[in-house]
Amino acid sequence: MSGRFALRRFVDRAVRGACLLATVLALLPLVSVLAFVVVRGAGGLSLTFLTGLPKPVGEPGGGMAHAIVGSLQIVGLACLIGIPAGVLAGIHLAEYGATRFGRFVRFSADVLSGVPSIAVGLFVYALVVARAQRFSAYAGALALAILMLPTITRSTEELLRLVPESLREAALGLGVPAWRATLRVMLRTALPGVATGVMLAVARAMGESAPLLFTSFNNRAWAESPNEPTASLPVNIYTYATSPYADWHQQAWAAALVLVGLVLCLSVAARLLVRRRPE
Amino acid sequence: MTASAASRAPRSLFGGKRTGDFVFSRLTGGFALVVIVTISVMALEMARSSAPTLSAFGASFAVGTVWDPLHHVFGALPFVWGTVVSSLLALVIAVPVSLGVAVYLSELATAWQRDVLGFLVEMLAAVPSVVYGLWGAFALSPWLRTTLEPWLAKYLGFLPLFRGPSQGFGMLAGGIVLSIMILPTISSVSREVLRAVPSSLREGALALGATRSEMVSIAVLPYARSGLIGAVLLGLGRALGETMAITMVIGNRAEISSSLFAPSYTMASVIANEFTEATDRLHLAALAEMGLLLFLVTVCLNIVARLLVARVGRPVEGGRL
Numbered sequence: 001m002s003g004r005f006a007l008r009r010f011v012d013r014a015v016r017g018a019c020l021l022a023t024v025l026a027l028l029p030l031v032s033v034l035a036f037v038v039v040r041g042a043g044g045l046s047l048t049f050l051t052g053l054p055k056p057v058g059e060p061g062g063g064m065a066h067a068i069v070g071s072l073q074i075v076g077l078a079c080l081i082g083i084p085a086g087v088l089a090g091i092h093l094a095e096y097g098a099t100r101f102g103r104f105v106r107f108s109a110d111v112l113s114g115v116p117s118i119a120v121g122l123f124v125y126a127l128v129v130a131r132a133q134r135f136s137a138y139a140g141a142l143a144l145a146i147l148m149l150p151t152i153t154r155s156t157e158e159l160l161r162l163v164p165e166s167l168r169e170a171a172l173g174l175g176v177p178a179w180r181a182t183l184r185v186m187l188r189t190a191l192p193g194v195a196t197g198v199m200l201a202v203a204r205a206m207g208e209s210a211p212l213l214f215t216s217f218n219n220r221a222w223a224e225s226p227n228e229p230t231a232s233l234p235v236n237i238y239t240y241a242t243s244p245y246a247d248w249h250q251q252a253w254a255a256a257l258v259l260v261g262l263v264l265c266l267s268v269a270a271r272l273l274v275r276r277r278p279e
Numbered sequence: 280m281t282a283s284a285a286s287r288a289p290r291s292l293f294g295g296k297r298t299g300d301f302v303f304s305r306l307t308g309g310f311a312l313v314v315i316v317t318i319s320v321m322a323l324e325m326a327r328s329s330a331p332t333l334s335a336f337g338a339s340f341a342v343g344t345v346w347d348p349l350h351h352v353f354g355a356l357p358f359v360w361g362t363v364v365s366s367l368l369a370l371v372i373a374v375p376v377s378l379g380v381a382v383y384l385s386e387l388a389t390a391w392q393r394d395v396l397g398f399l400v401e402m403l404a405a406v407p408s409v410v411y412g413l414w415g416a417f418a419l420s421p422w423l424r425t426t427l428e429p430w431l432a433k434y435l436g437f438l439p440l441f442r443g444p445s446q447g448f449g450m451l452a453g454g455i456v457l458s459i460m461i462l463p464t465i466s467s468v469s470r471e472v473l474r475a476v477p478s479s480l481r482e483g484a485l486a487l488g489a490t491r492s493e494m495v496s497i498a499v500l501p502y503a504r505s506g507l508i509g510a511v512l513l514g515l516g517r518a519l520g521e522t523m524a525i526t527m528v529i530g531n532r533a534e535i536s537s538s539l540f541a542p543s544y545t546m547a548s549v550i551a552n553e554f555t556e557a558t559d560r561l562h563l564a565a566l567a568e569m570g571l572l573l574f575l576v577t578v579c580l581n582i583v584a585r586l587l588v589a590r591v592g593r594p595v596e597g598g599r600l
Contacts, residue, residue, distance in 0.1 A: 014492075016383075022383065025376055026380050032414070037414070088307045092310065095307070097311075101308070115578065116573055118547045118573070122550065122567060153311075179300045217555070234409045241413050241527060259407060259409075260407070263405055264405060264406075267405040
C-alpha cells in the first residue's frame with residue numbers, strides 16, 4: 001500500500017516537474033531572442049542610425065530615421081481609424097449586443113481576428129492600391145486598422161461587461177439618459193482596461209510587416225506625403241536582413257532593437273495600467 | 280442582461296432622452312456593422328481578384344507541382360505541402376509544451392509564479408514576427424546547421440526525415456520558429472479554457488485523495504478537452520498564415536522533400552516574395568488565389584475552434600494573444 005502511494009507521489013512530482021520544464025523551455029526562445037536583439041542591435045545603434053537616411057546601395061553607413069518616423073506615422077493613422085471604430089463597436093456589443101445582429105458581429109470579429117495578416121495585405125492591395133495605382137501610408141494604415149479592429153472590439157466589450165450593473169442603475173436612477181450613463185459611467189469605469197486592450201492591439205500592429213509589403217511598400221527616402229510609398233521599421237528589417245550586405249544585417253539588428261523596444265514598452269505599459277485584470 | 284437594462288431606462292419628463300439613446304445605439308451599431316462589412320468585402324474582393332486563375336486552371340491549380348510564372352504554369356502543391364508540413368511540425372513541437380505551460384500556470388503554480396511566468400509567456404506573443412525571422416535566420420539556423428541537424432542525422436538518420444545535408448535554412452527551422460510563435464496562442468487560450476473548468480470538479484478529486492497531477496488528469500483535462508482542441512486549432516490557424524518569420528528561415532525553394540533539413544516554400548511566403556514583382560495578370564491572380572485559399576482555410580479553422588472553445592463554457596477573447 002505504501003509502495004503504491006510512493007509511486008503516486010513520484011508520478012505527481014514527475015508531472016509537476018515536466019510542466020515546469022515546459023514553461024522554462026517555452027521561455028528559452030524569448031531570452032535568446034531578446035539577448036540577440038540587444039547584443040547585436042546595440043552594436044549598430046548610433047546617432048546616425050537614428051537620425052540619418054540610408055546611403056546609396058553598397059555604401060556603408062546611413063540610418064533609418066525615415067523608417068522610424070514612417071512606422072509611427074502609419075501606426076498613428078491606423079489608430080485614428082481603428083480605435084474609434086473598435087471602441088464604438090465594442091460598446092454596441094456590450095450594451096445592445098444580445099440580438100442576432102450582435103451575435104453575428106461578435107462572430108465576424110472572431111473570424112476577422114483569425115485572418116492571416118498577409119491576406120489582409122492582399123485585400124487592401126486589391127481594394128485601395130490597385131485602384132489608386134500607388135502604394136501609400138494610407139493603405140498601410142488601413143491594413144493595420146483592420147488588424148486592430150477585432151481585438152479592440154472584443155476587449156472593449158469584455159471589459160464593459162465586467163463593470164457592475166449597479167453603477168448603471170445608480171446613474172439611471174438619477175435621471176441620466178441611458179447613452180450618457182454608458183459613456184460617462186460604464187465606459188469611464190472600464191477605461192483602464194479598455195486602454196490596455198487598445199495598447200496591446202497597437203503594439204501588435206506596430207510589429208506587423210506582412211500587411212505593409214503590398215500597401216505602404218518601402219521607400220529609401222522621406223515620403224513627402226502619406227499618399228506615397230512609406231518606409232517602416234518591420235519592412236526595412238525584412239529587406240535589410242534578406243540582403244547580401246553585412247552592414248545591412250547590422251542595421252537590421254539595430255532596427256529590430258528599436259522596434260522591439262517600442263513594442264515591448266507599449267505591451268508592458270499596457271499591462272501595468274491594469275495590474276490585474278478583474279476576473 | 281445589459282441590453283434589457285438599457286431598454287428599461289425610465290422615460291425622461293423632459294423628453295429628448297429617447298432620441299439620444301436612439302442615435303447612440305444606431306451610431307455604435309454602424310461601427311459594429313463595419314466589422315461584418317470588412318470580413319464580407321474581404322471574402323468577395325479576394326474571390327474577385329483570383330477569378331482569372333480559377334477559370335483558367337480550376338482544380339489543377341491545387342494539384343500541379345510546377346510553378347513557373349514565366350511560362351504561365353501555376354501548380355500550388357509544393358506551397359500547400361510546405362505550409363501544411365511546417366505547420367504540423369510546429370504543432371508537434373508546440374502542443375506538448377504549451378499544454379504543459381497552461382497546466383502549470385493554471386493548476387500547479389503559486390500566485391506569484393503565475394503572474395511572472397504568465398507575463399513572460401505573453402511577452403513571447405509581443406515580439407514581432409519579423410524579429411523572430413531575423414533571429415531565426417542569424418541565430419537559430421546556424422545553430423541548426425552546425426549542431427542540431429548533424430546530431431539528429433547521426434542518431435535518427437535511419438528515418439527519412441533526418442537525411443540529407445544540414446543546411447540550416449529549411450523545413451526544420453521553419454517548424455521551430457512557427458512553434459515558438461504559436462506557443463503563446465495555444466497556451467493562453469488553454470489557460471482561459473482551464474479557468475472555465477468548475478472548481479467543484481477539482482475539489483471533488485482532491486477530496487477523494489487524488490494528487491494534484493491526478494486531479495488534472497482525472498477531473499480537469501477531460502472536462503476541458505474540446506476547448507483544448509479548439510486552442511490547438513487556433514494555433515494551427517496562426518501557423519498556416521504566418522508569413523514573415525517563416526519566409527526568412529524556410530529556404531524558399533518550391534520542392535517536395537521527405538527530409539526536414541531540405542528547404543521548402545509556403546503559400547504565405549510565395550505571396551510575400553512574388554506579389555510586388557509580379558507584373559503578369561495570371562501570375563498576380565495565381566498569388567491572389569493562394570491568398571484566397573489561405574483565407575478560407577484559416578476562417579474555417581477559426582470557426583470550428585471557437586465553437587469548440589465556447590463549449591467549455593466561457594467565451595474566449597477575440598485577440599490572437
